[in-house]
Amino acid sequence: MDTENTKLKAFLFPWLAYGHISPFLELAKKLSDRGFVIDLCSTPINLSFIQKRIPESYSSSIQLVELHLPEFPQLPPHNHTTNGLPLHLNSTLQKALKLAKPNLITILKSRKPDFVIYDVIQLWTYGVASSLNIPSAQFFTSSAAMCSYFVHLYKNCDAEYPFPALHLRDYELERARKLVQRNEKKDEPEEENIMPKDGIMLISTSREMEGKYMDYLSEIIESKILPIGTLVQDPVASGEGSMKIMQWLDNKNELSTVFVSFGSEYFLTKEEREEIAYGLELSQLNFIWVIRFPNGENQNLEEALPQGFLERVGDRGMVVEGWAPQAKILTHSSIGGFVSHCGWNSISESIEFGVPIIAIPMQLDQPMNTKLLIEIGVALEDVRNDNGALHREEIARVMKDVTSGESSKQLRSKVRNLGKNLKSKSVEDMDAAVEELKQLVKKSKIKNGSF
Ligand code: UDP
Numbered sequence: 001m002d003t004e005n006t007k008l009k010a011f012l013f014p015w016l017a018y019g020h021i022s023p024f025l026e027l028a029k030k031l032s033d034r035g036f037v038i039d040l041c042s043t044p045i046n047l048s049f050i051q052k053r054i055p056e057s058y059s060s061s062i063q064l065v066e067l068h069l070p071e072f073p074q075l076p077p078h079n080h081t082t083n084g085l086p087l088h089l090n091s092t093l094q095k096a097l098k099l100a101k102p103n104l105i106t107i108l109k110s111r112k113p114d115f116v117i118y119d120v121i122q123l124w125t126y127g128v129a130s131s132l133n134i135p136s137a138q139f140f141t142s143s144a145a146m147c148s149y150f151v152h153l154y155k156n157c158d159a160e161y162p163f164p165a166l167h168l169r170d171y172e173l174e175r176a177r178k179l180v181q182r183n184e185k186k187d188e189p190e191e192e193n194i195m196p197k198d199g200i201m202l203i204s205t206s207r208e209m210e211g212k213y214m215d216y217l218s219e220i221i222e223s224k225i226l227p228i229g230t231l232v233q234d235p236v237a238s239g240e241g242s243m244k245i246m247q248w249l250d251n252k253n254e255l256s257t258v259f260v261s262f263g264s265e266y267f268l269t270k271e272e273r274e275e276i277a278y279g280l281e282l283s284q285l286n287f288i289w290v291i292r293f294p295n296g297e298n299q300n301l302e303e304a305l306p307q308g309f310l311e312r313v314g315d316r317g318m319v320v321e322g323w324a325p326q327a328k329i330l331t332h333s334s335i336g337g338f339v340s341h342c343g344w345n346s347i348s349e350s351i352e353f354g355v356p357i358i359a360i361p362m363q364l365d366q367p368m369n370t371k372l373l374i375e376i377g378v379a380l381e382d383v384r385n386d387n388g389a390l391h392r393e394e395i396a397r398v399m400k401d402v403t404s405g406e407s408s409k410q411l412r413s414k415v416r417n418l419g420k421n422l423k424s425k426s427v428e429d430m431d432a433a434v435e436e437l438k439q440l441v442k443k444s445k446i447k448n449g450s451f
Helices: 018-033 044-051 087-099 101-111 125-131 144-155 170-184 207-221 243-250 270-283 309-316 326-330 344-352 366-376 392-404 408-447
Strands: 009-013 037-042 062-066 115-119 136-140 200-203 224-227 257-261 286-291 317-321 335-340 357-359 379-381
Touching: 009 018, 009 101, 018 037, 018 044, 018 062, 018 115, 018 136, 018 344, 037 044, 037 101, 044 062, 101 125, 115 125, 115 408, 125 136, 144 170, 144 207, 144 366, 170 366, 200 207, 200 408, 207 224, 207 366, 207 408, 224 408, 243 286, 243 317, 243 326, 257 270, 257 326, 270 286, 270 309, 270 392, 286 309, 309 317, 326 335, 326 344, 335 344, 335 392, 344 366, 344 408, 357 366, 357 392, 366 379, 379 392, 392 408
Parallel strands: 009 037, 009 115, 037 062, 115 136, 136 200, 200 224, 257 286, 257 335, 286 317, 335 357, 357 379
Antiparallel strands: none
16 A cells, blocks of 8 residues: 555535435445545435445445534425425525535645545536635536536537437437536536646546547546546445345346336326336236335325236236335346436446446436437337326337347347456446545645645
8 A cells, every 4th residue: 555645534425315325325435435535525314324335344444524504494404305305405505505605615624635635527626626725626417428518518508419419309308408508507606617737637537438428528627537437336335224025026037127217306196107117017027126115205105106016916926115126136136227306326236236227317417328328229218208297008018028038138248348357447437536646735835835
């Protein structure tokens, strides 16, 4: 271990969503393995969740640092996270985090990190760190494809995006444009929402999957893009309380079962729930389906599903309310396909564990991630109609095709190979990124006269 490294302290500041904190934690572990000391900063509710996922061996190198948000009547502390947060409160949470800037400054002054890695969602952190003479790097927790697509829309709204594989359907493009416009309209000084030039952006990806998108992104944001490999949570650590599910899976045939889950933030509409339920019935496949409702919505699971659904599927299906040990489930040999919204962590886990994807993208980065997966050859999409509605027959058809139909062999062999290649490349990528971070600190120390 490098003695120079042992002195370096990184301050990691993710957005308050589980899908962001989780890859930040995996990054913290990898930095810790390379001799860094880490502060991981989030709200108490998020830290209580993430604490359980830190193995004993990291307890002295990864410190959890609490950030308290200002009080908003509609945002009590149990909502200081996106996990279970009703969707309409998301922008209030962003506002609350930004208003916690003075608390962040106090924390940084007392923790004195050598550098900060912040989530691209809170670009304003760059200004905070710079004002304290602390160098910083951004971390983007989704695909380079998606990031380049959004920056392209933001900067050259009228020009055609250069990669046709990511061509969005009309309703998807309309939503993407709305999202970009919402960011433009943010009621805050423009410089706080601009990506710093000549900076460093870490992305949890690899050139093997996204080389051309990384190059284009680097060109349009005028920053260095450093791939650090996909950051996948440890399936054993994610598997708390999984005994019943794993036993159930043990009794199913190899590759006979689909895992159905739409991440930590999206809540299915009633129509989507119905089409998926009937799709699962029609498919005749075994399934585990995670269903979530927003905090404060006490819905009865049976009533939320089509009448008689649970009896009709019987032991062929398991419905889990709230949260399931996804990474662990995906490692089980009975799983033949993952019906996913295509959040980047879910994709990374599916590729790592060699499971082909049945894509049902919902929002945000998911449509672009889906197109990328199709281009790479590890997923098929449940094609919606022109208005974006799902259809049970199509869901059943794609699920069967991916698990045991004509496409299944090719998809499975592609995803397994890709998973293997990414694993072997990610150590090299992380080492290279660490060297760049060390240079960043060194340059800043020389500039500040403290080297
Ligand atoms: N996850 C899980 N159990 C669940 C739902 C989600 O373990 O029941 C984990 C999943 O394994 C992944 C993360 O939550 O690591 C979701 O991240 P992703 O980027 O896929 O989607 P997001 O939640 O950001 O939409």
